[in-house]
Structure formats: structure tokens, C-alpha cells
Amino acid sequence: MTTTDGxxxxxxxxxxxxxxRDLVEFVRDxxxxxxxxxxxxxxxxxxxxxxxxxxxxxxxxxxAERAPTRIAVALVGDGAAALAGRITAVDxxxxxxxxxxxxxxxxxxxxxxxxxxxxxxxxxxxxxxxxPADCGRLLDESGTVVLPVHWSDKRPPAARVQDQFTAVMTAxxxxxxxRRLAAAGVPAAFLEPLRLEFPQEAAAAAAPKQIVPxxxxxxxxxxxxxxxxxxxxxxxxxxAGEKERGTIETLLIAPCAxxxxxCGKFLAVFTITLATLxxxxxxxxxxxxxxxRYLPAGLSLALPRGVAWPAVVGVxxxxxxxxxxxxxxxxxTTAAKSGKEAQNTLTxxxxxxxxxxxxxxxxxxxxxxxxxxxPFAGQVLVARTAFDEAGGGVIGPLAATLVSSLLLTWLLLGxxxxxxxxxxxLFRGPDAATRGLARPGRRDQPTVVEGxxxxxxxxxxxxxxxxxxxxxxxxxxxxQQLLTVLGPLALALWWQRxxxxxxxxxxxxxxxxxxxxxxxxxxxxxxxxxxGAGVFGLGAAALLAVKGTSLSAEAEDLNRRLLGLMLARxxxxxxxxxxxxxxxxxxxxxxxxVLAAFTSGGRSGWRLTxxxxxxxxxxxxxxxxxERMPQTFALGLAVGAxxxxxxxILPAIVCHLVHNSMPLAxxxxxxxxxxxxxxxxxxxxxxxLAGIPPWAVxxxxxxTVCGIAMLVAxxxxxxxxxxARSGEP
Amino acid sequence: MIEVVDLVKHYRASDGxxxxxxxxxxxxxxxxxxxxxxxxxxxxxTTTLRVLxxxxxxxxxxxxxxxxxxxxxxxxxxxxxxxxxATTGVPDRLTPREVFxxxxxxxxxxxxxxxxxxERLLDVLDLRSCAERPAGRLSSGxxxxxxxxxxLVHDPPALVxxxxxxxxxxxGSRDLLALLGDLRTEGHAILLSTHRLHxxxxxxxxxxxxxxxxxxxxxxxxxxxxxxxAGGPPTLEAAFFAAIESPAVGGGA
Numbered sequence: 001m002t003t004t005d006g007x008x009x010x011x012x013x014x015x016x017x018x019x020x021r022d023l024v025e026f027v028r029d030x031x032x033x034x035x036x037x038x039x040x041x042x043x044x045x046x047x048x049x050x051x052x053x054x055x056x057x058x059x060x061x062x063x064a065e066r067a068p069t070r071i072a073v074a075l076v077g078d079g080a081a082a083l084a085g086r087i088t089a090v091d092x093x094x095x096x097x098x099x100x101x102x103x104x105x106x107x108x109x110x111x112x113x114x115x116x117x118x119x120x121x122x123x124x125x126x127x128x129x130x131x132p133a134d135c136g137r138l139l140d141e142s143g144t145v146v147l148p149v150h151w152s153d154k155r156p157p158a159a160r161v162q163d164q165f166t167a168v169m170t171a172x173x174x175x176x177x178x179r180r181l182a183a184a185g186v187p188a189a190f191l192e193p194l195r196l197e198f199p200q201e202a203a204a205a206a207a208p209k210q211i212v213p214x215x216x217x218x219x220x221x222x223x224x225x226x227x228x229x230x231x232x233x234x235x236x237x238x239x240a241g242e243k244e245r246g247t248i249e250t251l252l253i254a255p256c257a258x259x260x261x262x263c264g265k266f267l268a269v270f271t272i273t274l275a276t277l278x279x280x281x282x283x284x285x286x287x288x289x290x291x292x293r294y295l296p297a298g299l300s301l302a303l304p305r306g307v308a309w310p311a312v313v314g315v316x317x318x319x320x321x322x323x324x325x326x327x328x329x330x331x332x333t334t335a336a337k338s339g340k341e342a343q344n345t346l347t348x349x350x351x352x353x354x355x356x357x358x359x360x361x362x363x364x365x366x367x368x369x370x371x372x373x374x375p376f377a378g379q380v381l382v383a384r385t386a387f388d389e390a391g392g393g394v395i396g397p398l399a400a401t402l403v404s405s406l407l408l409t410w411l412l413l414g415x416x417x418x419x420x421x422x423x424x425x426l427f428r429g430p431d432a433a434t435r436g437l438a439r440p441g442r443r444d445q446p447t448v449v450e451g452x453x454x455x456x457x458x459x460x461x462x463x464x465x466x467x468x469x470x471x472x473x474x475x476x477x478x479x480q481q482l483l484t485v486l487g488p489l490a491l492a493l494w495w496q497r498x499x500x501x502x503x504x505x506x507x508x509x510x511x512x513x514x515x516x517x518x519x520x521x522x523x524x525x526x527x528x529x530x531x532g533a534g535v536f537g538l539g540a541a542a543l544l545a546v547k548g549t550s551l552s553a554e555a556e557d558l559n560r561r562l563l564g565l566m567l568a569r570x571x572x573x574x575x576x577x578x579x580x581x582x583x584x585x586x587x588x589x590x591x592x593x594v595l596a597a598f599t600s601g602g603r604s605g606w607r608l609t610x611x612x613x614x615x616x617x618x619x620x621x622x623x624x625x626x627e628r629m630p631q632t633f634a635l636g637l638a639v640g641a642x643x644x645x646x647x648x649i650l651p652a653i654v655c656h657l658v659h660n661s662m663p664l665a666x667x668x669x670x671x672x673x674x675x676x677x678x679x680x681x682x683x684x685x686x687x688x689l690a691g692i693p694p695w696a697v698x699x700x701x702x703x704t705v706c707g708i709a710m711l712v713a714x715x716x717x718x719x720x721x722x723x724a725r726s727g728e729p
Numbered sequence: 730m731i732e733v734v735d736l737v738k739h740y741r742a743s744d745g746x747x748x749x750x751x752x753x754x755x756x757x758x759x760x761x762x763x764x765x766x767x768x769x770x771x772x773x774x775t776t777t778l779r780v781l782x783x784x785x786x787x788x789x790x791x792x793x794x795x796x797x798x799x800x801x802x803x804x805x806x807x808x809x810x811x812x813x814x815a816t817t818g819v820p821d822r823l824t825p826r827e828v829f830x831x832x833x834x835x836x837x838x839x840x841x842x843x844x845x846x847x848e849r850l851l852d853v854l855d856l857r858s859c860a861e862r863p864a865g866r867l868s869s870g871x872x873x874x875x876x877x878x879x880x881l882v883h884d885p886p887a888l889v890x891x892x893x894x895x896x897x898x899x900x901g902s903r904d905l906l907a908l909l910g911d912l913r914t915e916g917h918a919i920l921l922s923t924h925r926l927h928x929x930x931x932x933x934x935x936x937x938x939x940x941x942x943x944x945x946x947x948x949x950x951x952x953x954x955x956x957x958x959a960g961g962p963p964t965l966e967a968a969f970f971a972a973i974e975s976p977a978v979g980g981g982a
Contacts, residue, residue: 250832254835
């Protein structure tokens with residue numbers, strides 16, 4: 001046979017051959033062309049036109065609302081004539097010094113009370129005033145004239161009439177004040193000891209208002225969703241479509257690895273997605289260039305420092321998003337056997353991506369935060385920040401979002417390759433949905449999908465638990481753990497008949513190894529405890545270094561409630577609620593069920609790495625508060641890795657337990673509950689915790705390293721003593 | 730050229746039970762030989778062929794193609810094997826020429842060799858007249874010929890076909906089997922499974938009958954007919970039924 005070299009060159013050649021073949025198929029698919037090219041070209045002009053026309057209509061209405069109008073006032077009482085004279089004089093003076101709010105004309109009628117009432121009811125007057133007899137004298141000398149203002153209940157004056165009437169009467173009062181000051185020989189400046197002047201105000205008012213920062217967020221979210229839809233049909237066609245046409249086997253028997261096939265398909269899908277992004281961006285640019293003509297006066301699409309740099313930042317960030325979208329769509333549709341099944345699985349992805357992208361528009365979201373690494377939200381956030389701040393200070397977040405996109409893309413492609421060659425997925429019968437209500441058969445571990453189900457149910461329950469559980473953590477913590485962790489887990493466990501010992505790793509550490517036993521278990525538990533304490537210390541120090549003591553309102557509230565629990569309840573009860581209950585419940589869910597599900601596909605190195613990262617991300621997400629996510633993610637990584645290394649859930653529970661016990665230990669170190677309570681009452685920072693001393697950070701680092709060393713040594717000893725496991729990661 | 734050694738493949742069914750699809754079978758196909766793999770539905774034919782095509786991993790035992798082990802060198806096996814099944818399709822939006830060319834690229838053929846191979850396949854498979862037509866607009870017979878051409882584009886020494894004539898009419902089947910006969914003459918080792926015993930009765934050199942995942946009979950047509958109980962018609966079909974219904978054959982699929 002005449003073939004070129006294998007190895008890396010062969011992989012690249014195979015990937016490019018598949019990408020080329022798939023691209024030809026994609027561009028011959030009308031649906032792909034419609035979504036990738038025609039939809040963006042048509043959508044943005046339509047959106048811009050409707051938005052611009054809406055803005056113009058709204059501006060016209062606002063202008064009409066502020067326009068001067070004719071107001072009619074009926075004056076009743078002995079002082080009516082005098083007041084009418086004052087109003088007429090003030091109105092005449094306004095011609096020489098125009099005021100921002102002033103009626104076009106004022107009609108004054110001095111009438112009897114009955115006639116005044118009739119006039120307002122008939123719409124001949126907007127309001128009528130009861131003017132006291134000594135109104136003129138009081139205005140000139142001293143005292144306060146009280147003027148009851150009446151109008152028809154059936155026909156109240158419009159807001160602009162009220163504003164303009166109020167402006168006129170305020171001017172009458174100002175004029176009277178000037179007279180009084182002059183009569184008393186006091187200069188007019190007496191009542192104005194300070195006046196602020198803004199020389200630029202006039203220029204700023206004259207300059208058009210920039211609306212790019214206002215509309216950029218919405219447009220970027222739309223761009224994220226449309227970029228994803230660019231990957232939609234190619235991804236469906238790439239694998240599920242091949243299965244439906246019966247051509248996937250022809251690729252799987254090609255002389256290349258599954259990852260080469262996935263890389264080729266990814267390149268093809270990514271090319272179309274990137275083309276979609278480029279067409280979208282070009283359409284946005286062209287639309288913006290024309291949309292300026294339709295905007296109402298005073299609004300502009302220009303930025304002070306131009307749109308070039310923010311646009312470059314946005315395109316780079318969204319290139320990462322396009323890669324991530326392509327990999328996500330491929331991974332999600334790989335298990336599907338038909339285009340229809342793939343479309344069904346992609347629908348929730350679009351909703352999820354829309355929700356994630358939308359979080360970038362929430363108040364307080366900044367690119368310079370861990371949010372930049374959140375998929376689909378980070379890219380929108382970075383691009384939005386670039387437009388808000390004209391591109392300044394986004395290089396770091398841009399790098400973070402690109403690294404995050406690449407890492408997630410790599411993980412997703414690995415998962416896709418794994419699923420592509422999974423015999424159960426490849427050769428299973430018609431859609432498993434036909435037996436949706438039948439309990440699955442017994443198996444050792446839950447599948448990935450089965451692992452995610454209690455997580456999703458738990459997250460949904462978390463929403464209700466946040467609103468339903470009482471403020472008092474004594475009740476709230478057990479109730480929340482029951483609703484969000486134990487409940488979904490128990491249901492999943494009842495439905496899915498799995499091997500519970502294997503799924504939850506209910507074993508002593510290294511129990512299957514000759515090196516296991518009492519010493520091995522002690523080393524694992526001791527190492528886990530050190531890691532738990534160390535991760536808490538390092539996490540707290542990092543949080544204080546990054547955020548200081550300025551936490552979000554939700555984090556402050558949680559801290560306050562936890563502190564209240566520690567100070568108001570017996571120490572044993574606080575320990576049970578803060579440490580024991582979460583450690584046991586959450587470890588059973590995350591390091592038991594979820595980790596077992598994520599490792600069900602195999603135990604190769606990268607699969608285990610991906611599983612540990614994925615479950616740690618789920619664990620961090622479960623804790624909701626952004627401030628807590630980095631630390632919970634780190635804890636999730638640590639306990640996930642130690643569960644796999646020791647093949648036991650016990651070290652993970654101990655590590656979590658010690659981690660959560662640290663606040664109680666710190667209270668004890670800070671002088672006990674009474675001393676801390678007194679310090680809190682006095683308004684001090686809690687036992688001096690506003691800053692963690694360097695020695696404590698060093699101790700936490702040493703503890704973490706020692707703990708990891710103990711676990712690594714134990715794992716190596718177990719492998720050395722058990723040759724059957726020596727090849728395992 | 731093709732060798733199956735103590736091959737075992739077990740599945741786990743949705744109810745958790747273990748299905749022994751292939752339960753320790755062994756046979757071989759030499760270069761220039763065409764062997765028919767016979768068996769009822771569920772006998773384990775497709776599973777065996779999928780293991781040979783490296784689409785499934787054996788539970789135990791192994792198989793070799795051109796001396797390469799499916800367990801340890803699946804890519805080497807794929808370089809030496811052409812695989813066609815009844816369910817194997819062709820990309821609807823590609824033309825026959827593009828299908829052959831794209832798989833030639835996948836196999837790393839040099840451009841000149843690839844172009845020559847594509848032209849030869851278009852002639853040999855009588856696809857010249859529809860070479861530029863998208864496969865979605867071809868007849869079933871033409872599509873099946875494209876599928877066979879796709880499997881031959883890298884000129885593999887071994888060819889495995891799983892019910893290749895099931896979607897074809899009589900003429901299409903005759904032409905395809907004639908092509909396979911030519912390939913055998915050229916020295917290819919061919920293993921094919923089919924339910925249409927009369928089609929291959931006089932075309933295959935040998936037959937392997939499997940039932941319940943085990944080999945229950947093997948040999949030439951004459952061997953199988955001779956092993957059948959006396960009194961029946963001297964046909965491959967009668968010999969096949971005799972083999973799978975023999976009291977010595979236990980179990981089922």
C-alpha cells in the first residue's frame with residue numbers, strides 16, 4: 001500500500017481529510033447556510049430598524065410630553081386679582097430669561113368659587129386656586145401664603161401641566177423673595193452663599209449621548225446565541241447525522257484514532273461557527289454604520305476612542321466562544337443516533353447558553369473576576385467591558401477567558417472521542433426514550449447522564465430551599481441538605497440500581513492493597529485532614545487578598561448567620577450543622593454519585609482528570625456564591641483526587657469535615673465564643689480575621705503540602721504492593 | 730490473512746444480564762479465498778465482523794488481519810481491511826468520486842495513486858455515468874457499489890462484508906458477487922455473511938456456520954452436505970439447517 005507516515009503527521013492528515021470532507025457536506029446543506037449566513041444578514045438590520053424607530057417614537061413622545069402648553073387657572077377669593085397680577089408680571093419677565101419648564105401661555109380668570117368648579121369640571125380651566133384676601137401683603141412683607149389648589153377628579157391635569165403650573169408659582173415665590181430681600185436691604189447673594197458652575201456642562205449637553213455601552217450587552221448576548229446556532233446544524237450533521245445515514249462506521253474503521261476523527265469534525269464545525277461569527281460581526285458593523293441615520297437626535301453610536309480596539313477584543317473573545325460552542329454541540333450530540341434526537345438534546349443547551357451569557361449583563365459583573373473564566377458568560381463579559389471602558393484593562397480577563405475556552409474545548413473533545421467509540425452508545429438500539437419509565441438494569445456505576453440528574457434536581461431544589469428555609473441555620477442547614485442533596489440522591493439511588501459499594505467507594509482507604517489496613521487508613525485520613533485545613537487557610541487568605549472585606553451582600557449575610565450560629569448555639573451543635581452534616585451529605589453526592597458517574601466511561605488518565613475537574617466545577621456551582629466558588633472548586637479538586645487515589649470516600653469526608661470545622665477552630669483561637677461575641681458587639685473585625693497573618697498562611701501551605709505528600713506516598717505504596725494496580729493512574 | 734482465535738464477546742443487556750454474543754469461535758480465511766459466514770439472526774455473525782473491523786473490542790480471545798492484532802494494533806488492522814455492511818451508508822451530499830477521494834485521503838494515499846485508484850474504481854464498479862451525481866440521488870444498487878468502492882479505495886488485502894446483498898435486487902446481487910469473485914482471483918481474502926445461501930452456495934470456497942455464538946460446522950460445501958443426515962436434499966441450505974438444529978448444538982442466541 002502507498003501511504004504516508006503515521007504518528008502525529010498521520011493524525012493531522014486524517015483530521016484534515018475529515019474536516020475537508022465534512023465542510024463540503026456542510027456547505028451543501030441549505031439549513032447550515034441559512035443559519036450561518038442569511039439569518040445574521042437579515043436579523044441585525046431588522047432589529048436595528050425596529051429599535052431605532054422605537055427610539056425615535058419614544059423620543060418624539062418624550063419631547064411632546066415636555067413641550068410648553070397652554071395652561072388655564074381660575075382664581076377665587078379676595079386676593080385673586082392681586083395674585084393674577086403677580087403671575088402676569090412673572091410670565092412677562094420670563095420672556096427675557098427663558099426657563100427650561102414654562103407654559104406657552106397662561107390664561108387667568110378671576111371668578112367666583114362655583115364658577116371655578118364648573119370651569120375645571122368642564123375643562124375650561126386646569127386648576128382653580130383659593131386665594132386669601134391678604135395674599136399680596138403677605139407676599140411682600142412676611143409670612144407664608146397658603147394656596148389650596150383644586151382640580152377635577154374626573155379630569156386631572158396632565159403631568160406636564162402640573163409641572164409647568166408649579167414652575168410658574170415657584171417663579172412667583174422667587175420674585176416675592178427678591179422683593180423681601182430688597183425691602184430688608186439684604187443683597188440677593190445673601191441666600192446663595194455657594195454656587196457650582198460646570199463650564200463643560202454646555203458642551204457635554206450638546207454632545208450626542210453614546211448608546212454603544214448601553215446596547216452592547218444585549219447585542220453581545222444575541223451574538224453569543226447566534227454563534228452557537230452556527231454550530232447547531234453542522235454539529236448535528238457531523239456525528240448524529242453520520243449515524244443516521246449509516247456512515248459513521250466507515251469513519252471509525254479509517255486508519256486513525258477516534259480523537260483524530262473528532263478533531264477533524266471539530267475543525268469543520270468550528271470553521272462554520274467561525275464563519276457565522278464573522279458574518280454576524282460584519283452584519284453588526286454594517287448595520288451600526290447605517291443605523292446612525294435612524295437614531296433620534298442626541299444619540300450616537302460612536303465611542304470616544306473608537307470601536308476598533310473593543311471590536312478586536314470582542315472578536316478574539318468570541319473566537320474562544322465559537323470553539324467552545326462547536327465542542328459543546330459536538331459533545332452533546334455525539335450520543336444521539338439521529339438528527340431529531342440530536343436536536344432534542346441541543347435545545348436545553350441553547351437555553352443554558354442564553355442564561356449563562358445573560359449573567360454577564362447582571363449589575364456588578366466585572367471582567368476582572370473569576371466570571372471571566374465562566375463559559376459563555378466570560379466571553380460576553382470581557383467584550384462588554386471592552387466596549388464599556390473602550391478596551392482598557394481587559395487583557396488579563398481576555399487571557400483568562402481564552403484559556404478557559406481552550407481547556408473546556410479540550411475536555412469536551414476528549415469526552416466526545418470517548419463517547420464516539422463507546423460500544424453501548426454506538427450500537428445501542430432505538431432511542432432509549434422508548435423505555436423512559438422502565439428502571440434501568442443493575443450496573444456498577446451510574447452513567448454520566450444519570451450522574452447529572454440529581455445535580456440538576458438539587459440545583460432546582462436549591463432555588464426553592466433558598467426561599468423556603470428559615471433564617472435560623474439550625475433548621476435551615478439540615479432542611480437544605482435534605483432538599484438539595486439527600487432527597488435527589490435518594491431518588492436517583494432508588495431508581496438507578498447501582499453497586500453502592502463501588503459507586504460510593506464505601507471502603508477503607510487502599511483496602512484492596514496489601515499495603516492498606518490500619519496504617520494506610522490512618523495515613524490517608526491524616527493527610528486528608530491536613531489538606532482540608534490547608535485549603536481552608538489558603539482559600540481564606542486568597543479571598544481576603546483579592547476581595548478584602550468587601551463581600552457581596554449575600555456573602556455578608558451568610559457570614560453573619562454562620563457567626564450567629566457559632567456564637568448562639570452550643571459548639572457541638574454548630575459543629576454538627578456546619579461541618580458534619582454538609583461533609584457527609586455533599587461527599588456522598590459529589591465524590592460518591594457524581595464522581596462515579598463521571599468516571600464510568602473509563603479510567604484512563606485524561607478521563608479521570610476530566611472527571612475530577614468536572615465534579616469540582618459542579619461542586620463549586622452548587623455553592624452559588626461567586627466568592628466561595630474558587631475555594632469550593634479547589635476543595636472539590638482535592639477531595640475528588642483523593643477519593644480516586646485511595647478508592648475510598650472516607651478521606652474526602654474527613655477533608656471536607658476539617659475544612660468546614662476551621663471557622664469554629666478560629667473562634668476558639670480568637671479567645672472563645674464570649675471574646676468573639678464581645679469583639680463583634682464592639683464592632684471589631686472578628687478576632688482580627690480581617691487579615692490573616694503570614695505565619696498562618698505559611699502554616700496552611702505547609703499543612704497542604706504535607707497532607708498531599710502523605711496521600712501520594714500512601715498511593716505509591718499501595719501501587720507498589722499491588723502489581724495489579726500499578727498500571728492505573 | 731484473516732484469523733479469529735478463541736474470540737469471545739459479551740454484552741451487558743439493559744436488564745443487567747450478560748449476553749454471550751460470541752462465545753469462543755475460531756476460523757481463518759487465507760489470501761485468495763472467499764469464506765461465507767452463516768448463521769441465523771443473533772448467531773453472532775455481525776458481532777464477529779464488527780470485532781474484525783475494530784468497531785468492537787473482544788471480551789477475550791482476539792482476531793488478526795494481515796498479521797495485525799485487533800486488540801493491540803487496530804489502526805494496522807484498518808489499513809489492511811475493507812469493511813462493508815448492509816447498514817453502511819454513503820454521504821448523501823458527496824458524489825461517488827468525492828467519496829472515493831475523501832477515503833483515499835483518509836488512508837493517506839499519494840495524490841497520483843489516489844486519482845488513479847478513484848478512476849479505476851469508477852470503471853470497475855460501473856459508476857462512471859453517475860460519478861458527479863450526489864450519492865443521495867443514486868439507486869440502492871449504485872449506492873451499495875459506492876460503499877464497496879469506498880472499502881476498496883486503499884486496496885486492502887482483506888475484505889469483510891456483512892450481508893452486502895440484502896438491499897440489492899437480483900441483478901445487483903449478481904454483479905456484486907461477480908465483483909467479489911474477481912477480487913478473490915486477484916488475491917484478496919474475503920469473508921462475507923449473508924442469509925441468501927443460494928447466492929453464495931457455489932461462489933464461496935468454504936463456509937463457517939455459527940449458532941449461539943459458537944462454530945457448529947465448518948468446511949467446503951461438500952463437507953457440510955456430507956455431514957448432514959442422509960435423506961435430505963444435497964444443498965447448502967439443508968446442510969445449514971442440519972448444522973444448527975443438530976442435538977449436539979446447545980444453547981441459542
